[in-house]
Amino acid sequence: MTPLLELRGVVAGYRGGGDVLRGVDLAVEEGSIACIVGPNGAGKSTVMRLVSGLLAPRAGQVLFAGEPIGGRPPAKIIQAGVVQVPQSQGLFPDMTVRENVLMGAYPLRRDRARVRTNYARVQEIFPIVAERAEDRSGNLSGGQRRMVEFARALMLEPRMVLLDEPSVGLDPKALQGAYESVRRMSEAGRTVLLIEQNVRFGLRLATHGIVMEGGQVRLTGPAEQVLNNPEIADLYFGGSSAHSGAG
Numbered sequence: 366m367t368p369l370l371e372l373r374g375v376v377a378g379y380r381g382g383g384d385v386l387r388g389v390d391l392a393v394e395e396g397s398i399a400c401i402v403g404p405n406g407a408g409k410s411t412v413m414r415l416v417s418g419l420l421a422p423r424a425g426q427v428l429f430a431g432e433p434i435g436g437r438p439p440a441k442i443i444q445a446g447v448v449q450v451p452q453s454q455g456l457f458p459d460m461t462v463r464e465n466v467l468m469g470a471y472p473l474r475r476d477r478a479r480v481r482t483n484y485a486r487v488q489e490i491f492p493i494v495a496e497r498a499e500d501r502s503g504n505l506s507g508g509q510r511r512m513v514e515f516a517r518a519l520m521l522e523p524r525m526v527l528l529d530e531p532s533v534g535l536d537p538k539a540l541q542g543a544y545e546s547v548r549r550m551s552e553a554g555r556t557v558l559l560i561e562q563n564v565r566f567g568l569r570l571a572t573h574g575i576v577m578e579g580g581q582v583r584l585t586g587p588a589e590q591v592l593n594n595p596e597i598a599d600l601y602f603g604g605s606s607a608h609s610g611a612g
Contacts, residue, residue: 367431368392369525369556370416375425375435377415384423385411387580393573395524398547398557400571400588402564407577409560413527416558417449418442430524443472446524452533455514458503462513465502466494469520483520490549491516508539512546519550526550528559532566544570568592 370393377386386408393399401409414420415427418439427435434442448469456465466487470480488495493509494516502513511531518526531543540563547570551557561567568574574591576584584591 368428369395369430370558371426371428372412372415373426373428375415375427376423377411377420377425378423379420385580386415386422388425389577389580389582391575391582391585393525393556393558395556396551396554397573398551398559398571398588399573399575400567401558401560401575401577402562402567402591403577403583406579408580409577410529411580412577413449413529413558413560416442416447417527440472443521443523446522447527448518448521448523448525449527450514450518450529450531452529456502456510456517458501460502461499462494462502462505463498465513466517466520469517472521480520483522486553487516487519490519490553491546506539507534507536508542511535511539511543515546515550519553519555523555525556525558528557530561530563531559532561532563540566565592 372389372391375386375389376384378384389408389412401412403409411420415422415435418434418437418441421436426433429445429447432445434445457468466484467480470483473480491512493512497505497509502510505513528547531547532540535543544566547557559567559571568588568591571588574586574588575582576591584594
């Protein structure tokens with residue numbers, strides 16, 4: 366079975382600097398929730414930028430649904446079915462929840478029937494979109510804003526959603542809400558790739574875990590096995606920190 370997303374021997378870095386990724390091979394199966402973890406500087410964010418089109422590979426291939434997307438402009442990658450939810454501050458605070466969510470369908474604005482259908486669908490997945498539709502997004506809690514960001518991402522009916530540290534800035538109650546929201550996205554048929562510093566949150570949420578170090582993939586496998594691997598916990602997460610929730 367061909368993975369939905371695949372990186373083959375990818376080398377990448379930033380202008381004026383050396384290589385951050387040094388021959389990365391990874392695969393994300395359709396329908397899975399894959400989580401990339403690892404210490405700071407491992408290359409997690411660089412992988413995300415590659416997949417979303419914000420960075421082009423220096424060598425190797427980035428494939429989505431079997432087609433090369435490495436180096437394509439972000440707009441083309443969105444059209445291919447990949448959307449990204451930024452780490453934080455992704456909403457326009459003076460706009461209502463409804464307006465923010467509809468912004469996610471901007472490329473579809475000429476197809477009003479499709480926009481209405483997609484809006485109704487995300488309301489079912491994330492009830493807060495209907496409940497707080499006319500409220501300013503700036504008045505929402507951190508966890509509520511995250512749900513609205515997820516809803517907006519689904520307006521384009523993506524095949525894959527990229528989540529950049531969705532747990533950042535959330536209290537324990539909001540963290541549970543984010544956990545359930547990502548699960549709902551997955552149940553709605555979306556493949557999810559996230560990067561996380563909160564190891565326990567990310568790997569307990571995921572079906573598949575990927576550990577990176579020094580710009581390479583060190584370990585990959587079922588998320589529960591990765592989380593409970595004592596060697597990985599000692600090497601990257603300070604022993605018991607993988608179980609305590611530290612990232």
